[in-house]
Amino acid sequence: MKVLIKNGHIIDPSQGIDGVGDIYIESGKIKEINIKSMEHGARSTGQKPQSSDVRIIDASGLLVVPGLVDMHVHLREPGFEYKETIKTGTMAAIKGGFTTVCCMPNTNPVNDHASVTEFIIRKAKQEGHCTVHPIGAITKGQKGEELAEIGTMKNEGCIAFSDDGQPVMNSAMMRRALEYSKAFKVPVISHSEDLTLSDGGVMNEGLTSVTLGLKGIPAEAEQIMIFRDILLAELTGGRLHIAHVSTAGSVHLVREAKQRGINVTAETCPHYFSITEDAVKGYNTNAKVNPPLRTSRDLEAIKEGLRDGAIDVIATDHAPHHIDEKLKPFDMAPFGISGLETALSLSLQLVREGVLTIKELVEKMTLNPAKILGLDKGFLKPGSEAELVVIDENKEFEVKSERFVSKGKNTPFEGRILKGMPVFTFCKGKLYEW
Amino acid sequence: MLNSKDLLGIKELSKEEIYLFLDTAAGFKDVIGRDIKKVPALRGKTTVNLFFEPSTRTRTSFELAAKRLSTDVINFSVPTSSVVKGESLIDTALTVQALGADFIIIRHSSSGVPHLLGTKIKASVINAGDGTNEHPTQALLDAFTIKEKKGKIEGLEIAVVGDIAHSRVAKSNIYCLIKLGAKVRLIGPPTLIPKEIEDLGVGIFHNMEEGVRGVDVLMMLRIQMERQDKGFFPSTEEYSRNWCLTTDRLSLAKEDAIVMHPGPMNRGIEIVSEIADGPQSVILEQVTNGIAVRMAVMYLLAGVKR
Amino acid sequence: MPKELMNKKDIDRAITRMAHEILEKNKGMEKLCLVGIQRGGVFLAQRLAAKIKQIEKKDIPVGSLDIAFYRDDLNIRKEQPMVRRTEIAFEVTDLKIVLADDVLFTGRSIRAAMDALMDIGRPSLIQLAVLVDRGHRELPVKADYVGKNIPTSTSETVVVQFEEEGLEDRVMLEKPDAGEVKSA
Numbered sequence: 001m002k003v004l005i006k007n008g009h010i011i012d013p014s015q016g017i018d019g020v021g022d023i024y025i026e027s028g029k030i031k032e033i034n035i036k037s038m039e040h041g042a043r044s045t046g047q048k049p050q051s052s053d054v055r056i057i058d059a060s061g062l063l064v065v066p067g068l069v070d071m072h073v074h075l076r077e078p079g080f081e082y083k084e085t086i087k088t089g090t091m092a093a094i095k096g097g098f099t100t101v102c103c104m105p106n107t108n109p110v111n112d113h114a115s116v117t118e119f120i121i122r123k124a125k126q127e128g129h130c131t132v133h134p135i136g137a138i139t140k141g142q143k144g145e146e147l148a149e150i151g152t153m154k155n156e157g158c159i160a161f162s163d164d165g166q167p168v169m170n171s172a173m174m175r176r177a178l179e180y181s182k183a184f185k186v187p188v189i190s191h192s193e194d195l196t197l198s199d200g201g202v203m204n205e206g207l208t209s210v211t212l213g214l215k216g217i218p219a220e221a222e223q224i225m226i227f228r229d230i231l232l233a234e235l236t237g238g239r240l241h242i243a244h245v246s247t248a249g250s251v252h253l254v255r256e257a258k259q260r261g262i263n264v265t266a267e268t269c270p271h272y273f274s275i276t277e278d279a280v281k282g283y284n285t286n287a288k289v290n291p292p293l294r295t296s297r298d299l300e301a302i303k304e305g306l307r308d309g310a311i312d313v314i315a316t317d318h319a320p321h322h323i324d325e326k327l328k329p330f331d332m333a334p335f336g337i338s339g340l341e342t343a344l345s346l347s348l349q350l351v352r353e354g355v356l357t358i359k360e361l362v363e364k365m366t367l368n369p370a371k372i373l374g375l376d377k378g379f380l381k382p383g384s385e386a387e388l389v390v391i392d393e394n395k396e397f398e399v400k401s402e403r404f405v406s407k408g409k410n411t412p413f414e415g416r417i418l419k420g421m422p423v424f425t426f427c428k429g430k431l432y433e434w
Numbered sequence: 435m436l437n438s439k440d441l442l443g444i445k446e447l448s449k450e451e452i453y454l455f456l457d458t459a460a461g462f463k464d465v466i467g468r469d470i471k472k473v474p475a476l477r478g479k480t481t482v483n484l485f486f487e488p489s490t491r492t493r494t495s496f497e498l499a500a501k502r503l504s505t506d507v508i509n510f511s512v513p514t515s516s517v518v519k520g521e522s523l524i525d526t527a528l529t530v531q532a533l534g535a536d537f538i539i540i541r542h543s544s545s546g547v548p549h550l551l552g553t554k555i556k557a558s559v560i561n562a563g564d565g566t567n568e569h570p571t572q573a574l575l576d577a578f579t580i581k582e583k584k585g586k587i588e589g590l591e592i593a594v595v596g597d598i599a600h601s602r603v604a605k606s607n608i609y610c611l612i613k614l615g616a617k618v619r620l621i622g623p624p625t626l627i628p629k630e631i632e633d634l635g636v637g638i639f640h641n642m643e644e645g646v647r648g649v650d651v652l653m654m655l656r657i658q659m660e661r662q663d664k665g666f667f668p669s670t671e672e673y674s675r676n677w678c679l680t681t682d683r684l685s686l687a688k689e690d691a692i693v694m695h696p697g698p699m700n701r702g703i704e705i706v707s708e709i710a711d712g713p714q715s716v717i718l719e720q721v722t723n724g725i726a727v728r729m730a731v732m733y734l735l736a737g738v739k740r
Numbered sequence: 741m742p743k744e745l746m747n748k749k750d751i752d753r754a755i756t757r758m759a760h761e762i763l764e765k766n767k768g769m770e771k772l773c774l775v776g777i778q779r780g781g782v783f784l785a786q787r788l789a790a791k792i793k794q795i796e797k798k799d800i801p802v803g804s805l806d807i808a809f810y811r812d813d814l815n816i817r818k819e820q821p822m823v824r825r826t827e828i829a830f831e832v833t834d835l836k837i838v839l840a841d842d843v844l845f846t847g848r849s850i851r852a853a854m855d856a857l858m859d860i861g862r863p864s865l866i867q868l869a870v871l872v873d874r875g876h877r878e879l880p881v882k883a884d885y886v887g888k889n890i891p892t893s894t895s896e897t898v899v900v901q902f903e904e905e906g907l908e909d910r911v912m913l914e915k916p917d918a919g920e921v922k923s924a
Contacts (some may be wrong), residue, residue, distance in 0.1 A: 062454030207630040211445065213567025215600060236475035326523060331545030331565070461806055463756060463825035470859040473809035503809075730823075733809075737820030 001055065002026045003431055005424075006011065008059030010035065012066055013363040014379040019172065022043075023056075024062060025386040028429030032382055038280070048351060055431070057424060059183055059390050065362045066098025066378050067086060067130070067387035067427055071369040072164070072189075072243060072315035073266060073340065075101070075132070078106025082406045084320040086120070086129040087264055089340070091317070092406035094129045094432050096340040097422035100370075101130060101318075105137040106165035112137035112148040114156040130427050131387070133159045138177045138188060139393035142166050147180060148405045159373045162189035164243055169195055174229065178238025187239040187265075192225035192250075193217075193291065202331050204233050204277040204292040214330060217292050219247040222225035226250050230257040233264050241372055242266040244317050246291040248301030255310035264335050266305075267313035269410065270346035271337055273302045273355075279412045284304045284324045287412040289319070303355045312368045316343045320408020338401070338408030345418035348393060352419075390424040397421060438558040439738045440552040443568035444609040452613060456578050458730035459723070466725055468500065474537040476503040476736055479536040483509045484527070485562070486542040491697055492562050492572075495721070496539045499728035505537070506568060514515055523547065531555045532677055540564070566600050572696055573606035574703055575727040580651055582693050588615035593645055593687075596655030596675060596704055597666075599628050603696045604655055608636060611657045621645035622677060625666045642657050642677050649687045654679055654695045654705050670703050684714065692716050722728040742899065745890055746911035750862035751871070754887035755784070760870055770834045770873055771799040771864070777853050778824040780842030781805075783902040784871055788840060803828035806838075810852035832861035838885075839901050842900040844870040847881030870912055872900050 001024040010033070021035035060364040071092060076084040084092075084101075093101045103120065105111030111120065117134050136158035140146045142165065150161055161181060167190070173189070181188050198221040203209050226242055230253060233240035245251060245268045254266045261325045271289060276296050277288035287293055305311040315335025317409035319336025326333050347365065350356045356364070364376035380388060399416050401409035425432045435454055438446065441463050465473055481500035485493050493509065500507045510530065523542075530538060535557045540548050545565030552559040565568040579585055592611055598604045598620050612635060620627050620635035627638055639645030646652060657673060667673050679693065693705070693715045701707050711717060742852045746754070766772055769792065776785030789802045806824040813818070837855055850868060857863060865916035874892040890913070892898060897914040901907040 076535050209628050210599075210628045211605070211634075213565050213605065216565075270480075283549050324522065329523065329524070329542065329550060329565075330546045331544050458823045461808070461825060466859055472859070474855070475809035475811075475814060494767070495765075616874045706778050733823075736814070737817065739818065 001210060001429070001431065002053060003055045003057065003426065005057045005059050005064055005390060008062050008064035010064045010363050011359055012380045013359050014066075015381070017380070018359060021267055023380065023388070023425060026309050027180065028386055029313065030380060030382050030384055032388045033140050033380060037046065038173045040145050040226065042102050042140045048192050050349050053096070057390065061392075062222070062423065063391040063393060065389055066366045066380050067363045067389055068344070068376070069100040069369040069375065069377050070098045070267075070316050070318070070340070070343075071102045071313060071373060073101045073103055073318040073329050074106065074336070075103040075108065077123065078116065082322050082407075086123045086132060087129070088317075088405065088407050089318070089320070090124070092338075092340040092404065094118065094425045094427060095422070095434065096316075096342075097344045097389040097391065097425055098340060099130045099389070099427040100375065100423065101135045102135050102159060102308050102373065104135050104164045106142060111135075111158075112139050112140050114149065117156040121249040129353060129358075129430070129432075131377075132288050133157070133373070135160045135162050135164070135189065137161065138163045138168055139173065141214035144170055144238050144300045146169050147173075147177060150186065150383050151184050154186055159375065160187045160189050160241070162243065163193065164189065164191040167193045167195060171228060171232065172243060175232045175236060176391050178236040178240065181238050182236070183317045185374070187241045189241045190225070190229045191228065191243050192222055192229055194221045194224045197221035197224065202288060202292070203280050204294045206277065206295065208277050214280075215370075217290075219249055219294065220300070221251060222247055222291055223249040226253050230262060230264055232255070233392065236263050237263070240264045243303065244269050244272070244315075245305070245311060246272045246376045248298045251301045253306035255305065255308070258310065266310065267314045267369075268302050268306065268311050269315060270339060273299055273306065273350065274346045275412060276395065281310065283330045283410060285328065285330055286337070286410045288330060288333055288335055289337050291389065301349065303353075305348065312364065313372065314339055314343070314347050314364045315369065318395055318408075320406050321410050322407070323409055333392060336408070336410060337412060338404065338406050338410045340406060341404055342392065342399060342411060342418060342423060344347065345397075345420045346413075346417065348420035386426050388426050389422045392419065392423045393420045395419070395421050436734055436738050439735060440548065441570055441735060442548045442552055442559065442561050442679050443572050444570050444606045445522060445568065447570075447613075449613050450666050452574070452577065452610060455730050458734055459574070459578050459727045462729040462733070463726040464728075465632050465724065466671065466722070472502050472504060474504045475733055476505045479505040479535050479736065481505045481537040481539065481732070482533075482535040483507065484514050484530065484538055484540045486540070487563065489541055489563070491527045492541065492722070494563065495724045496560075496562060496728055499652060499725050499732060500537065502725070503729055503732055508533075508535075523550070524699060527551045527555050528570040531557050536736070547638070556740055558738070560731060560735070563602055563737045565607070566602055568606040568609075569602040570606050571724070571728055571731060572603045573610040573732070574721060575724040576607055576653065576694060576696070578723050579694065579716055580692070580725050581718060582719075582723070584650060587611065591619070591648060592616045592653065593621055594655065595618050595642070595645070595648045595679065596654045597630065597657055598622055598655070599626050600658065601655050606640045607653060612636070619645060619649070623667050623673070634732070639685070641685055643686060646683055646687045650691055652679060652684070652687060652691060652693045652694065655699060656696065656698065657704050674703050676704060679709055679713075681708055683708065684709055694720060696720070702733040741913040742912040743911060748909040751887070751909050751911065752765065754789050754871065756791055758885045759788050759795060761797060762788065762869065763792065763865075765867075766836060768863050769796050769798060769800055771820060772838065773803065774840055775803045775805050775828065775829060775857070776782060777839065777841045777849060778804055779842045780900055780902070783904045784869070785841055786904075787837070788869065788904065801830045803830065805853055805856055807849060807852040807856050810855045812844045812848055812852065817836070826856070828860060832857065832863050834862070836862050836865040836867070837863045838867045838869050841868045843898050844868070844873045844881070844883050845876060845898075847877045847879040847922040850881045851879055861863050871900060872898055877891050
């Protein structure tokens with residue numbers, strides 16, 4: 001198919017592109033990019049479109065950016081297909097503007113073996129709407145006792161390793177993992193949580209948890225493990241990436257480690273800079289997530305961390321669950337928010353509030369995660385695979401989970417009016433539009 | 435006058451609603467004091483006791499209250515029911531409603547269960563204790579007892595002693611007494627009193643002698659043995675030495691101070707028998723008042739239009 | 741504009757006459773007691789008791805009865821009726837009870853009062869004294885002692901005010917479009 005996207009505001013931080021222009025796509029590849037803005041002079045690269053059977057999209061007033069890269073999603077397949085499948089999860093990703101996702105290994109069986117990695121990659125090729133890169137488990141069964149075959153799994157296609165869902169509680173094991181991973185040049189993604197402190201807690205520890213009668217998870221449960229992981233990264237020289245940062249103290253620790261020159265990166269998720277523990281009031285299980293929603297002080301610190309670069313990436317931690325599972329007493333419901341379809345709108349709010357420029361936001365959702373994972377993604381170049389998103393920053397919509405493409409309808413933003421969403425996504429040779 | 439068809443907790447009630455429950459309970463206390471302890475007020479309605487946690491006294495109290503209002507009572511006992519077979523909580527509640535329940539009285543080990551049910555079913559949901567959240571009828575009957583004995587609640591110095599962190603009775607009482615203008619202080623080991631609770635406007639004491647000095651009401655809480663296993667305090671002996679209500683300690687309170695306990699008591703651990711059976715104890719009256727208060731709750735909730 | 745049907749003097753004369761009638765019909769005070777239905781009947785019962793004391797120079801037992809739990813309209817009312825106290829400090833079994841209420845209308849309050857009394861004990865006899873009988877009975881209930889018979893239409897309201905409530909003694913008839921507050 002042939003597509004011409006005209007007069008969009010093209011932003012590609014990897015090449016410093018930021019101007020109004022046209023993009024021409026043919027046979028799934030970008031054929032030409034033509035920037036007209038004064039900033040970079042008139043730039044024309046590649047061949048011009050020839051025939052008249054071209055689909056012309058008028059992108060005036062719209063943003064055109066590289067397809068977003070989500071380095072933290074749970075696709076639930078194999079084993080939990082009732083919650084989500086690779087097919088439905090990648091469709092939700094596309095709807096959210098993501099053309100590359102990295103799926104966590106807490107499936108059933110756990111992705112701790114090349115055979116499971118192979119299954120995921122094969123399924124994604126057959127049924128996935130976007131590119132899927134599996135993240136392998138650090139330890140066998142994610143039990144934290146024995147290293148998984150990191151080298152073999154990397155060969156099969158894993159681009160990073162994590163026991164996400166679980167922390168690696170044993171410090172010696174985490175040290176071993178950071179050291180060993182160096183041979184394969186892969187990052188270790190840490191779900192930092194001291195289980196003895198979180199101890200069955202279900203929301204942030206504080207006055208709200210006391211008055212709701214719910215067991216709390218203190219902020220220190222996250223901070224203690226982040227500090228440990230940072231020190232182990234320093235000790236071993238391994239590449240550490242901290243998943244889903246949620247507290248002010250955690251942001252401070254990461255910032256300070258970077259200042260000391262330690263090779264650590266960090267991500268946060270849209271819910272941590274959009275809502276607080278107040279969302280749990282009324283026992284709303286759709287606001288039950290791990291790490292939990294914190295206080296407004298933490299929320300402000302997360303924004304500050306994004307602003308000053310302490311936090312490199314915005315990822316969704318998309319965690320779909322079946323509706324019956326969330327319709328349980330609060331402490332029995334599983335943790336997780338289905339986030340792919342609301343992430344971009346919530347993140348654009350940061351631009352509207354002046355926390356990030358649009359260029360910085362795009363970086364945090366494309367180039368930065370791609371760099372951390374060593375992926376060849378996050379840019380718009382002629383000759384490359386066409387993976388891009390056209391975004392209408394001003395389009396408003398009401399969050400209605402029943403209309404989610406994901407099987408997971410568990411969102412704490414139900415009924416909210418959000419602003420800014422993808423209107424076209426191009427991936428794997430297909431044009432999706434809403 | 436009531437805002438909701440359900441009684442989920444004291445947190446959801448206004449001061450006016452609390453006083454309505456108490457004033458109505460006075461009328462019902464007249465009824466249970468006479469020979470024929472029954473009135474036809476809720477004749478033909480059906481009450482279901484849905485107790486997921488074992489409880490004899492609360493369940494019996496609700497059962498009596500429901501019967502004295504002339505409702506039909508069904509006790510849904512968990513071990514023999516379909517809940518064990520994996521039926522979800524919501525399904526159980528909807529089934530019970532389909533059987534014609536007008537009142538569902540629920541006790542569950544998870545906080546928030548009555549709130550979950552309240553939105554899904556048309557019957558009136560009465561919280562008989564959910565996790566470590568609330569036990570509102572206990573707080574109402576405690577407030578009724580205090581008001582009866584002391585004439586008022588506003589301005590009284592009231593001490594709540596024991597495992598505040600895990601006690602839904604303590605929480606409901608704290609919310610209730612603060613709403614009614616009492617001065618509340620909590621006494622117990624630091625591991626059993628969450629520090630954030632100070633923000634509600636209560637005093638915190640870890641020393642029993644200091645804490646009981648000059649109080650009008652002492653509310654003793656039951657110490658659960660499981661907490662010792664989890665390391666909240668080293669032994670019941672040590673707990674008792676430091677926080678048991680002995681006659682010496684009681685003498686530091688006001689001369690006409692009253693002693694309360696929601697039951698069942700661990701005699702010798704949180705309270706000595708001389709006090710439990712003594713003249714300052716109102717523990718048995720709490721039990722009697724409990725029936726009147728629960729009748730008032732059911733009577734008033736029945737009048738809230740869906 | 742509500743119409744005044746009885747003023748303070750009218751009420752006092754009626755109560756005096758009713759007190760005499762009660763003593764005449766029951767041949768004295770023996771085993772006799774008064775029970776007023778909350779709330780207006782309580783004041784009437786107390787006044788009748790005072791008159792009887794004046795005449796016989798002896799106290800007659802007086803109690804108050806709340807009928808909220810015995811009403812037959814609990815299911816259809818907008819909200820639950822307010823609950824007041826039932827204070828009957830004496831044993832009612834084998835006593836002659838004169839029930840007192842301010843206004844007799846449909847008769848349903850009296851039926852509820854009788855049910856309540858039966859749950860309290862077994863009186864040997866129940867008679868009924870009302871200050872105003874406004875007709876429109878829906879149940880077979882008849883007053884033994886009536887202060888004044890006032891024919892009304894169902895859309896009208898009879899309002900009885902007592903000094904004990906902090907208002908002037910008065911019986912008024914309010915027409916449907918009258919929405920005025922009680923005058924002190």
